[in-house]
Amino acid sequence: MLPNADYPLILNTGRLRDQWHTMTRTAIAAKLNQHKPEPFVEIHPDDAVRYGLIQNGLASIENSLGSMLARVQITGSQLPGNVFVPMHWTAQYASHGRMGALVNPFVDPVSKQPESKHTPVRIKPYLPVWQGFILSSHELSAITSDYWVKIKGEQFYRYELAGDTLPEDWQEWAKQYGGDVDNSQWQEYQDPAKGNYRTALLVGNQLQSVIFITTDSNLPERGWLTSLFEKTELAKTERMALLTGSPPAGVSDAGTIVCACFNVGEQTIKAAIKAQGLTTHQEVGRCLKAGTNCGSCVPEIKLLLLNQN
Known part of the structure; x- marks a missing residue:
């Protein structure tokens, strides 16, 4: 053909x-x-x-x-x-x-x-009507959206979503993925004018699930939110920042993982390049270990260096 x-x-x-x-x-x-x-x-x-x-x-x-x-x-x-x-x-x-x-x-x-x-x-x-994601401490049995991708993480499952029709009630839609758990607490934020809906389920101050929905593509990075599933209890500042999707002031977000061997994110590499004036992937490796094991992320590190410098 x-x-x-x-x-x-x-x-x-x-x-x-x-x-x-x-x-x-x-x-x-x-x-x-x-x-x-x-x-x-x-x-x-x-x-x-x-x-x-x-x-x-x-x-x-x-x-x-x-x-x-x-x-x-x-x-x-x-x-x-x-x-x-x-x-x-x-x-x-x-x-x-x-x-x-x-x-x-x-x-x-x-x-x-x-x-x-x-x-x-x-x-x-x-061009879906809405896009969003679910982060859950447990695997979900079924997803009712037109587009979905399931990703297994450390102590969480991530679901990227999009749909062609809007649910009548986002709160009811969200609760089917949280469940009725003893001692559960829901945090919610909704802005119907902008098409935003965000909610989080906590049990005993431990994060169980997070759902972010928008009618545009304005969604936060997933890195900081996914790191919260490793904690047995959220700090007050983390709970306050939870539905913003961004870490509290003074807490860094590693960003999309570039080096899987040492779990080094894109934002971490960019920050090191800028702060320390790194110009080669070998210097990045000495600073962060990124690219020093299997080496498969070296081309991406080189591209980050090119773009930053």
Whole structure:
């Protein structure tokens, strides 16, 4: 199959550094899930402009065989006219993350491998009515949203969500994921005019779940919130900051994990580069250990250095 007017882009697929095959084993290792937690599509900046895509927005990728949804990553590492999607997600971990739905079933006569490196597709923004996430101390049995991704973390489960219709009552919708627990306390914030709803469930001052919903894409980083699940009791300042999604003054947020080996986040690396004038990945390694074990995060550290300097 060749690109054409209906499907002008070439889809390439492959594996990620932290996952293997269909994630039957790697997805249960919390440390491996933090770097690239969602199905994503990489696209060249020129193509992103051409098709109306924004960084970290959602996109629908489709052809005559099927479709999938993925988080947009705009990068110069892709050639114009090409997109890349990782191969790992199945219906076990994502509602619409399976790239196999797009791949031409034609196989090589000798190896029997499908045409997973050259599939014509088209892409467009997926514009849900709402987006959000749930962080929960326990695995949830079912998610009622049009788009969802399940990510296992350390002492929590993370669910990235989006939907095409608004629930009649966000409070009732949220409580189905918290449950009726003895000694439970709910914190809530709602701004109907802006389409924001936030709630947290605590039992004995220990965090059980957090839900953030918005009708735009303005959501906080997940890093600080996920770290609260490691605590047996929240401090007063943490409870006060909980529904802002941002740590209290004087508390740093590591940001998206870059180095899975030593759990070093993007914001931590950026701060060290700026504060200490780091210019090489070796200097970052000596300062933070990031990139000094398996080395698979070194290219990303180099990119952070390039952007910061």
